[in-house]
Amino acid sequence: MTSRSDVAPRHRVAAVVVAVMVALATVASPAPVGAQPYTRDLDISYLDIAADNPHGERPGGFTTALPTDPDELRSALESARAAGVAPERYGTLTRQYWLAVGAENAGIDLGGWDPARGLEATLDTVDKVYVNYLRLHNSHDGFWWTGMAGLAGMSFAAGFWDLDDVGGLLGVPGVHELGAGVGGALVGIPWEQAQDMPADVRLLATVGPTLRQADVDWYLHRLLIMQRNIFMDMVPMHEAYAAEGMPAIEELAASGAYDDYVVEAWRQLDSGTPEGRSEALMRMASREQNQIIADQWDATAAGRGDVGRVLTYITTIGGAPDIPGASALGAFGPLTVRADVGGRPTVLHTPLPGFNWADREPRWEYIEQDLVPAFRSLVRDRPHEVPRYLGVEFRPRAEQNRILARLPAFVGQMTTGWVIAPAPVPPVPAPAPGAPTSEVLAG
Numbered sequence: 001m002t003s004r005s006d007v008a009p010r011h012r013v014a015a016v017v018v019a020v021m022v023a024l025a026t027v028a029s030p031a032p033v034g035a036q037p038y039t040r041d042l043d044i045s046y047l048d049i050a051a052d053n054p055h056g057e058r059p060g061g062f063t064t065a066l067p068t069d070p071d072e073l074r075s076a077l078e079s080a081r082a083a084g085v086a087p088e089r090y091g092t093l094t095r096q097y098w099l100a101v102g103a104e105n106a107g108i109d110l111g112g113w114d115p116a117r118g119l120e121a122t123l124d125t126v127d128k129v130y131v132n133y134l135r136l137h138n139s140h141d142g143f144w145w146t147g148m149a150g151l152a153g154m155s156f157a158a159g160f161w162d163l164d165d166v167g168g169l170l171g172v173p174g175v176h177e178l179g180a181g182v183g184g185a186l187v188g189i190p191w192e193q194a195q196d197m198p199a200d201v202r203l204l205a206t207v208g209p210t211l212r213q214a215d216v217d218w219y220l221h222r223l224l225i226m227q228r229n230i231f232m233d234m235v236p237m238h239e240a241y242a243a244e245g246m247p248a249i250e251e252l253a254a255s256g257a258y259d260d261y262v263v264e265a266w267r268q269l270d271s272g273t274p275e276g277r278s279e280a281l282m283r284m285a286s287r288e289q290n291q292i293i294a295d296q297w298d299a300t301a302a303g304r305g306d307v308g309r310v311l312t313y314i315t316t317i318g319g320a321p322d323i324p325g326a327s328a329l330g331a332f333g334p335l336t337v338r339a340d341v342g343g344r345p346t347v348l349h350t351p352l353p354g355f356n357w358a359d360r361e362p363r364w365e366y367i368e369q370d371l372v373p374a375f376r377s378l379v380r381d382r383p384h385e386v387p388r389y390l391g392v393e394f395r396p397r398a399e400q401n402r403i404l405a406r407l408p409a410f411v412g413q414m415t416t417g418w419v420i421a422p423a424p425v426p427p428v429p430a431p432a433p434g435a436p437t438s439e440v441l442a443g
Contacts, residue, residue, distance in 0.1 A: 056228035091255020098236035106132035115224035145284035301358035312358035325374035345423035
């Protein structure tokens with residue numbers, strides 16, 4: 001962290017001004033809370049600023065009250081530090097600065113990054129987000145979460161590209177075809193099993209064929225917001241640690257935006273041990289899914305009537321992260337339905353996933369039990385294989401994950417891989433030693 005003696009001469013005057021203004025504000029009246037217009041001459045305008053864009057739903061940084069130029073933000077940050085201002089008073093400034101650094105390193109224009117512009121206008125930025133995660137991983141051997149995010153992003157970005165092409169999995173023709181195919185499969189199974197199908201499957205069969213392009217565009221907008229939200233939360237911490245280590249993480253935490261759970265992740269990462277890095281990976285994955293975007297997934301699944309459930313379930317059907325050893329979502333938790341058919345216990349095996357990615361508990365179960373262990377095994381136990389997966393060009397690798405090229409086979413698998421079989425009879429437990437047999441009881 002920069003000390004008073006390190007401040008450049010041109011900033012010392014600004015530091016004195018800040019100190020005097022803080023003292024006057026303390027004596028005369030409380031410091032103003034909320035966004036104040038940015039002025040180059042009044043450093044106190046950087047203090048006590050509320051974040052009016054905390055979840056990345058609009059272009060810019062965390063607040064419209066501050067610039068997004070990293071040089072200007074750095075000058076103000078150094079002045080606040082040198083003046084001895086409490087870190088919580090310039091917390092939004094700190095986050096905005098490290099976000100601006102991260103965006104500049106990723107080649108992303110924060111002012112032009114607007115999810116409301118839609119997919120076609122932001123596809124280049126979608127790619128840059130995941131390319132940057134890979135860059136961060138390859139710049140520090142402890143940044144395991146960014147490596148996992150980059151690899152998973154190869155599949156996610158491929159899905160975005162598919163969505164951008166007519167007839168892709170979530171293009172309206174693809175949705176209609178998948179919904180109609182599943183509906184046809186349901187017609188061919190016994191009613192006892194059909195009636196026990198999860199609501200998501202029934203909605204796919206009934207609502208899926210009726211979706212419009214506006215529904216798909218709405219869903220894409222929701223995904224773009226979540227992608228931006230994750231970047232805004234996680235990248236500033238990685239950039240801060242890469243530049244200034246744990247003191248910068250502690251300073252960010254003082255803003256109130258980062259809790260002890262994730263700060264402990266950085267302490268574990270900072271230990272440099274495989275065990276510490278493994279714990280950091282799990283904690284950062286938990287922050288991403290259980291804190292940053294958990295509410296947004298809930299709102300998306302509940303949005304637009306039944307449309308949210310249908311589209312989040314289709315995303316689950318196509319989910320297959322490009323991480324060696326990780327399972328496709330349907331393979332991790334396949335849907336099986338047990339029912340008595342004609343008085344005989346039967347089980348229906350389907351090619352569909354038995355959960356919806358948008359639901360918190362099964363999503364975290366998959367990440368905790370499958371995705372994180374698979375990536376951890378790669379980076380911790382097989383480091384010699386890492387360059388093959390993480391030292392590659394992003395777009396060519398992501399192209400291999402596109403569903404569009406395999407859509408006919410994919411839809412065929414989803415609509416024909418239904419098997420009804422007798423349910424296995426549970427074994428009869430052996431009687432405990434000394435227990436009376438049925439013959440004895442009968443006599």
